[in-house]
Amino acid sequence: MSLLCNTMFTLGLLTCIVLTAIRAQAKVVTSFKECKEFFYKNTEPGGMDQNAKKICQMIPLYSAYTLDPACSSTPGVKCNWHKDSDENVIKGNQAISSDYSDTGYDRGHLNPNSFQCGTGRTATCTLTNAAPMDACFNRIHWYRWESTLRTLLLPKLVSDGAFATAYIVTGTVPNANKRIPHRETSEDPERVTVPSHIWTAVCYKHHTDDTKSFSFSYMGRNQPAEPGIRVQMSPDVQNTLGAVKRATSSDSISSKSNIKVRKVTAELAFDSLHDYYTVTEELKAFSGSACLLTHAKPLVIHDELRKREVSEGSDAVECLLVPEKQKTAADGSLCSGVSDSGGSCQCETAGETKPCCDFPCLYNDNLSGYRCYSGQEQIPCSPPYSLITYKRDRCLDDYPCATYGYDYYWCWTGSLPHQWDYCSPPLWRSKAENGRYCRSNHACAKYGSRYKWCYTDDRDSWDYCCPSDDCHSAKNGKTCRSDHPCGFHGYIYLWCYTTDGSWDYCCTSNDCLSAVNYKTCRSDHPCGYHGYNYLWCYTDDIGNWDYCCKGCSH
Known part of the structure; x- marks a missing residue:
């Protein structure tokens, strides 16, 4: 070729x-x-x-x-x-x-x-x-x-x-x-x-x-x-x-398209898991490969290219950018065989038929979760991302962290079928109710509990949490209504009306109030489409407005 x-x-x-x-x-x-x-x-x-x-x-x-x-x-x-x-x-x-x-x-x-x-x-x-x-x-x-x-x-x-x-x-x-x-x-x-x-x-x-x-x-x-x-x-x-x-x-x-890709492999080091998730989300799309976490401990890497050392913080990480060894189902299960049924990928695994991804499994901000295309249908998926558990134990090489048909991330750590543990989910912007971000190696998840929680520091302080710091992300994975983003709304805690007709606590509102010209959107008119095909908001009480977007304040 x-x-x-x-x-x-x-x-x-x-x-x-x-x-x-x-x-x-x-x-x-x-x-x-x-x-x-x-x-x-x-x-x-x-x-x-x-x-x-x-x-x-x-x-x-x-x-x-x-x-x-x-x-x-x-x-x-x-x-x-x-x-x-x-x-x-x-x-x-x-x-x-x-x-x-x-x-x-x-x-x-x-x-x-x-x-x-x-x-x-x-x-x-x-x-x-x-x-x-x-x-x-x-x-x-x-x-x-x-x-x-x-x-x-x-x-x-x-x-x-x-x-x-x-x-x-x-x-x-x-x-x-x-x-x-x-x-x-x-x-x-x-x-x-x-x-x-x-x-x-x-x-x-x-x-x-x-x-x-x-x-x-x-x-x-x-x-x-x-x-x-x-x-x-x-x-x-x-x-x-x-x-x-x-x-x-x-x-x-x-x-x-006349473009073909050769195998791309590399070892990458990051100052934090936040940087890892931000960069490797796009690297997955570039090469069709995953960068699997192999270390989540203090690293000291002398690198003339960077003229500095990688952070020695507890969340510095190293990963290996590798091509997929074997086709997997959308939930991460290994396939014994793959077929094309009705224009979509089908995976045979352990006596079951599961959908598989035709395109990389990427995070969808609008859906607050990972999605891929199987044929022309967009389906939930579990991205390959880590070979270590939330306790930093090593997963088996052929069983990286994934959902494997469950509603949480986990992996096998030893002899099957007994030795396994939870993995920190690939959510790099999860946030606690107290306004602090979740510890980068302990993202918002249940970890066997009835509720979602996370550690917020290295002293194991914890709180209930939201999967994302998006101003439309409520606790336990619910979504705020587009016309009622996360805010105080007259109370002393952050909350919003959710799309299921109820309400819930939420964790952030800062990103909803930034206009392109660095002005602040009105508190009662946050950044949104408001009937148009572009994001905008009113910036004062006399009708002045500007284009806006989440996170554009920098």
Whole structure:
């Protein structure tokens, strides 16, 4: 099986760009010879509009770049956006800063600021490397994926040295029906097209050992709500593009997947279980593999790449990113055989037939639980995530923590069928009623009790808890009504009306009151859709409002 790193894009493209990260000035060119080193095999992506202008280091549609491991220890910094000296001249061909004013859209990087250093970083801070991205999409969803991509690629590049190159292309899908600036706020409105989606394609090429090469791509809807980011990945996943189109509900995208993924293995270390869950949730989607926790004890790792040591705290963890050894059912049970019935995966296990996942098992914020697709049906699932119990004992290698048909996470720790124990569930934002977060190796669960509880510190202080710190998450897994999020509502404790027609205690309300412009939503009008297709809220008593999103205050 050969590695396929060239993907055919049949989108209706207007212009094509590549950001060279060398010069801060942009220019139209007749070919990409001046910046061909940023393309795999020095070849630009195919399937583009033949009438499109080729522009080195400008935006309109895609940006090709490489990841330099020498920049790995340098975090991203705030941009001082550069602009050409004659704004009136460039205004006819590209966006200018005033186009973004009072729109709710960020100047979103295509070539990420954090992927470059020195003059290369300066070059990313130009409007020719910016596309209008929803503020919450840019600052939360897409930022997490950029961070995860660096986490995946940097250790590989450092390990492989000069024998490998990570070629990356990030681009946009134009939406002809949405433009900025808005008519209400600009004398020269609707000049700049807002993309409906943002996508990234990666080709990791090892120059001497092709078994270490791999490729993948992912795409997300440019919106404040969960963007439905999906990954095109391994050849055994069928109809991947169709699932992406269903997830993004777009008829404007027509493409054929040519991407195949090689085996990806790596040992990863994290300062905390919170960081582990945040990053590896996306790594599962990248490679179809799991990063199984192997240690949850103080770690001291001398790492020149990071120029520091991993935290010695009690929740520092280490995991092994591995491909699935064997097909499992959605609940984690090992399959003795797998069949395709009615377009969905079916697993034969211990004399039973159980559904299995065609796509990675990922956390769904809206449902406050893990879901995957089996055929076209979305079903509950148990993600592979740990080889240790909540007491930090080791699970049997072939039986990692999972639900295995029960309503709690557990694993076998010794001889079957007697030695087993509970696992801390993969909930990285569970919170106690007292407002403290659950201890990262002891997430909110029953652990054999009649109620959900968790430890909140290393002294084994405990309290009742909620599965998530989301402002619509109530105790014991209930969901607050969309028009009545978690709050005090005239009482001295946090509570909400729940979707089952009753009420329950809840654990957090802070994330419901943050607007994009850093103002605070009115306490009686938290961030929500309120009859529209975007998140917004009133910020005062005289009718002023703004776009908003959970967790966007930073």
